[in-house]
Every structure is written in C-alpha cells, then in structure tokens.
Amino acid sequence: MSRTDVCQGSLGNCWFLAAAASLTLYPRLLRRVVPPGQDFQHGYAGVFHFQLWQFGRWVDVVVDDRLPVREGKLMFVRSEQRNEFWAPLLEKAYAKRLGAGRSSCPPVPHLGLTIPSPAQSDRGEYRTEEGLVKGHAYSVTGTHKVFLGFTKVRLLRLRNPWGRVEWTGAWSDSCPRWDTLPTECRNALLVKKEDGEFWMELRDFLLHFDTVQICSLSPEVLGPSPEWGGWHVHTFQGRWVRGFNSGGSQPNAETFWTNPQFRLTLLEPDEEEEDEDEEGPWGGWGASGAWGPARGGRTPKCTVLLSLTQRNRRRLRAKGLTYLTVGFHVFQDPPPREDDPRAPREIDDVISADLQALQGPYLPLELGLEQLFKELAGEEEELNACQLQALLSITLEPARVHTRTPREIGLRTCEQLLQCFGHGQSLALHHFQQLWGHLLEWQAIFHKFDEDASGTMNSYELRLALNAAGFHLNNQLTQALTSRYRDSRLRVDFERFVSCVAQLTCIFCHCSQHLDGGEGVLCLTHRQWMEAATFS
Numbered sequence: 339m340s341r342t343d344v345c346q347g348s349l350g351n352c353w354f355l356a357a358a359a360s361l362t363l364y365p366r367l368l369r370r371v372v373p374p375g376q377d378f379q380h381g382y383a384g385v386f387h388f389q390l391w392q393f394g395r396w397v398d399v400v401v402d403d404r405l406p407v408r409e410g411k412l413m414f415v416r417s418e419q420r421n422e423f424w425a426p427l428l429e430k431a432y433a434k435r436l437g438a439g440r441s442s443c444p445p446v447p448h449l450g451l452t453i454p455s456p457a458q459s460d461r462g463e464y465r466t467e468e469g470l471v472k473g474h475a476y477s478v479t480g481t482h483k484v485f486l487g488f489t490k491v492r493l494l495r496l497r498n499p500w501g502r503v504e505w506t507g508a509w510s511d512s513c514p515r516w517d518t519l520p521t522e523c524r525n526a527l528l529v530k531k532e533d534g535e536f537w538m539e540l541r542d543f544l545l546h547f548d549t550v551q552i553c554s555l556s557p558e559v560l561g562p563s564p565e566w567g568g569w570h571v572h573t574f575q576g577r578w579v580r581g582f583n584s585g586g587s588q589p590n591a592e593t594f595w596t597n598p599q600f601r602l603t604l605l606e607p608d609e610e611e612e613d614e615d616e617e618g619p620w621g622g623w624g625a626s627g628a629w630g631p632a633r634g635g636r637t638p639k640c641t642v643l644l645s646l647t648q649r650n651r652r653r654l655r656a657k658g659l660t661y662l663t664v665g666f667h668v669f670q671d672p673p674p675r676e677d678d679p680r681a682p683r684e685i686d687d688v689i690s691a692d693l694q695a696l697q698g699p700y701l702p703l704e705l706g707l708e709q710l711f712k713e714l715a716g717e718e719e720e721l722n723a724c725q726l727q728a729l730l731s732i733t734l735e736p737a738r739v740h741t742r743t744p745r746e747i748g749l750r751t752c753e754q755l756l757q758c759f760g761h762g763q764s765l766a767l768h769h770f771q772q773l774w775g776h777l778l779e780w781q782a783i784f785h786k787f788d789e790d791a792s793g794t795m796n797s798y799e800l801r802l803a804l805n806a807a808g809f810h811l812n813n814q815l816t817q818a819l820t821s822r823y824r825d826s827r828l829r830v831d832f833e834r835f836v837s838c839v840a841q842l843t844c845i846f847c848h849c850s851q852h853l854d855g856g857e858g859v860l861c862l863t864h865r866q867w868m869e870a871a872t873f874s
Contacts, residue, residue, distance in 0.1 A: 343419070344358045345416050347412060354429065355475075356477035371390065384403050399434055468546070469536075470505060475499065481494055482537075494539075496543075498536075504534060504535070505538055507538070508539055509539055579820075581828040585597040598813070606640065607639060607640050608640060648661055689811055693847065693850055696843050697847075701771065702771070710733070714728060714729055722764055734777065751833055758844035780839055787802050793831060797824060797828060800835070800838075804839065819842075
C-alpha cells in the first residue's frame with residue numbers, strides 16, 4: 339500500500355482522500371485501519387472489514403464488495419494499480435459510517451491543507467496558472483531541508499489526491515534548481531512523474547495555502563510504543579445545555595463561569611533531547627514542542643495537547659445545521675498544595691449543604707395566622723394537603739405583589755410539603771411553624787434572584803438561588819434539577835422553586851442522620867432508603 343494508491347474519482351471527496359493518502363505513511367496504523375489478511379481468494383465471503391477512529395475509539399465497519407463502475411472503470415477512488423481495491427473499499431466504509439463530503443476532522447490522522455477559493459467564483463475547484471487547484475484539499479507527505487550554497491531551503495512534499503495536476507513553480511518536477519543539488523540528494527527526493535505529488539518551498543506554501551488541518555496521533559491510536567511512553571491521556575465528555583451551562587464565549591460575560599471547566603496539572607517535564615540544530619527542524623521550535631529560549635538558558639517544558647471534538651454534528655446537516663463555532667480558554671491556576679495533587683477532573687463543586695441553615699428560622703406565628711390554622715384544621719388540629727393549599731393561598735398571596743402572574747401553590751406541592759415537614763399525610767401546628775419560616779425565607783430568596791420581577795427565574799438565577807439557600811451542588815446534580823423543575827420556556831416559577839428547595843432540604847436533613855463517621859458515606863437500611871426515596 340502506498341499514497342499513490344489513492345486517486346480521486348468523480349465523488350469529489352478530496353478531504354477524505356487527502357487523509358487516506360497520509361495514512362499510508364504510517365504502516366502500523368494503516369494495518370489497524372485496513373486489517374491484513376483480507377483478499378479475494380482465501381476464505382473470501384464477499385465482505386471486507388475496516389476500523390475507523392471516531393470520537394476516541396475504534397469503530398468496526400463491514401462492507402460488501404460492490405463498487406460502482408462505468409465502462410469497466412471505477413467511478414470513484416481508484417489505485418494506479420488496477421488490481422488494488424483497498425482504497426475504494428475504505429472509501430465505501432467511510433461513506434457508510436460517516437457519509438461522503440467534507441470532514442473537518444477525518445477519522446484517520448493526517449496533515450491536510452486547502453487553498454482559498456475566490457468569493458467571486460462560482461466554481462468549487464479550478465486550476466491556477468501555477469498548477470494548484472483552488473478550493474481543493476492536499477496532503478503533506480514529507481519534509482526536507484536542502485542547501486543552496488549557504489542558504490538553507492525548507493521543502494514540503496505535497497500530494498494532490500487526483501493523482502495528477504502538479505505545482506509548476508519553484509522546486510516542481512521540471513524546476514532547474516534541482517540540478518544544483520548533489521546527485522545523491524536529487525535522486526533521493528525528485529520523482530519526475532505525473533502522480534500528483536510535488537515539492538514546494540515553505541514560503542511558497544505559506545503564500546498559496548490558508549488552512550492546515552492536523553490530526554494528532556495519540557497513544558491510543560498508535561498503540562503501545564516506547565516513544566509514546568511519556569504521554570498521559572485524559573478524556574472528558576460533556577455538553578453545553580441551553581439555560582444551564584452554555585455561558586457564552588466572552589470571559590467578561592456574567593454567565594461565562596457557568597461553562598464546563600476542567601483542571602489540568604502538568605507535573606512531568608519533557609525529557610531533554612538533542613536537537614538537529616539550535617533552531618529545531620523548522621526554526622525556533624525546540625525538542626519539547628513548545629516555543630522557548632535557546633539551548634543553555636532553556637526553561638523546563640511540559641508539552642500538552644488540548645483537543646475539542648464536536649460529536650454527531652454531521653447527522654444534522656440535513657436540517658441545515660453545521661459545526662458550531664466553539665472556542666476554549668486556558669487560564670493559569672495557582673500551584674497545588676502538597677496534599678492536593680489535582681488529578682485532571684472536571685472542576686466541580688463537592689455536593690454539600692449548610693445543615694444549620696437548612697433547619698430554618700423557627701418563627702412564632704402571628705395571632706391571625708395561628709387562628710386561621712386552627713380554624714382550617716378543626717378538631718383534628720392538623721392540616722391535610724387541601725387545607726394547607728387553602729391556607730397558603732391566603733397567606734402567601736399578599737407577599738407576591740412583585741409578580742405579574744401570581745400562582746397558587748398546587749395541591750401536589752402541598753402533598754410534598756406534608757411529606758417533608760409533617761407526618762406524611764398531615765401537618766401539626768409546630769410543624770407548620772417550621773414550614774412557614776422556610777417559606778418566608780425561600781420567598782425572599784426567590785424575589786432577590788427574580789431580578790426582572792417576572793415571577794420566574796431562569797436556570798442561571800436558579801443556580802444562584804439554590805446556593806443562597808445553603809446548597810452547594812455539582813454540575814451534574816444542578817443540571818438534573820434544572821431539567822426537572824423548569825417549564826417549556828426554560829423558566830422556574832415560585833411553586834417550582836418551593837418544590838425543588840423543599841425536596842433538597844428534606845433529603846439533606848434525612849441523610850445527615852445516617853452519615854458514617856464523618857466520611858461522607860451513607861449507611862442506610864432498606865427501610866431508611868425507602869424513606870429517603872419518598873422525598874425525590
């Protein structure tokens with residue numbers, strides 16, 4: 339298998355083919371993508387097996403051997419050798435898994451590049467006078483340095499996946515500059531053949547190309563290897579959720595802090611290596627992979643690669659959606675303490691609550707409120723859910739003058755309050771005293787964070803309100819609560835807030851009674867677990 343086996347057909351998927359050609363430069367990786375031992379003879383069953391690296395894991399793809407032809411020739415990707423079919427079969431496997439067309443991050447590693455296409459042109463691809471194709475993808479297949487006298491020239495070898503149409507400028511196949519090089523060097527580099535591959539000087543490359551795509555070869559992709567032994571890989575999966583943790587891209591935005599955050603500690607500096615020269619292979623870049631001072635005064639470096647991948651966006655193209663414009667910021671964190679090694683994890687709060695604050699203010703009832711309670715309770719001296727609802731509809735209404743859409747506490751929420759603060763089915767006077775203190779406090783918090791006096795809070799305001807009520811929750815739990823209690827407009831009204839905070843209060847108070855030795859571990863019997871579950 340070689341890079342010349344990948345020649346583009348009429349499908350127009352140069353983005354994938356540029357990656358496939360680069361794949362042949364890594365024989366061990368190529369054998370993983372195209373497993374050996376498959377042919378049209380021994381045990382042939384009409385199917386072929388491939389593996390594609392997608393979203394951090396290998397994905398198996400099996401295809402049959404049917405390939406489209408026209409007049410006896412393959413219509414799409416083909417090899418220079420007419421009896422080789424690994425490339426068109428790999429193309430079919432890729433299309434089956436991901437669909438044809440442009441991919442900003444193909445599932446095989448490569449260094450790809452594109453030339454801008456003029457806005458005034460309606461044509462996607464066309465050839466320039468220098469032999470380059472606008473709006474087309476190439477792959478970098480090699481680099482080399484040569485010397486013209488005392489001048490060092492940096493060369494890149496590029497390949498057009500068409501398998502033809504080459505650069506005609508400096509250092510092209512027919513350029514006379516090759517004649518000035520030693521014969522041994524010229525014979526090793528120059529191949530005078532219309533195969534789509536050519537050499538170009540770095541400065542010309544920077545002049546004509548505007549986009550470079552680099553897919554990293556991570557240790558998981560390459561497999562066990564000594565030269566990759568110093569790498570440690572950590573993968574986090576998450577998402578931005580509207581109204582919860584999609585905090586925007588501006589660091590000074592009020593909600594920017596709600597974006598997912600991850601802490602990374604760099605502990606092991608790179609091993610010092612002998613550079614090819616003081617400037618490194620491309621000038622200024624040392625062995626550590628980080629830009630720094632010259633040898634002798636060098637600061638220890640610790641190389642890190644950060645990668646952000648958007649999953650399954652290609653499937654949404656039929657709905658007119660494309661890849662999101664996403665960025666991430668890197669901030670310097672203070673050094674960790676000796677007892678805080680700071681292993682990579684998502685930066686998140688530890689779930690806890692201020693149990694003293696959750697006891698709530700035990701306020702004496704006003705004479706009128708106590709009398710109203712006794713009138714509704716009757717001889718039983720306890721309120722049921724309907725009676726509690728009637729009481730709250732009278733007593734809480736005047737306190738909600740700031741809301742435009744007052745709403746009574748529903749019967750289901752009243753049943754929940756009985757479960758949390760009463761006997762389960764009824765509420766005695768001393769229990770109501772405790773509940774009333776909570777309700778007044780929760781109402782004050784709600785009005786504080788309902789800044790626009792709309793009678794509702796958005797999920798960002800809910801997050802702050804729960805913290806003010808004494809709850810310190812991690813992102814996962816906060817997101818679950820937000821999803822449960824917000825309405826279809828992503829808003830939380832007062833009743834929903836009461837329901838949410840009452841549930842948290844009762845669960846934390848109940849569970850705190852069963853903490854084992856202050857280790858944060860709950861030890862519950864089945865009955866105790868059932869009691870805790872009734873609050874959720």
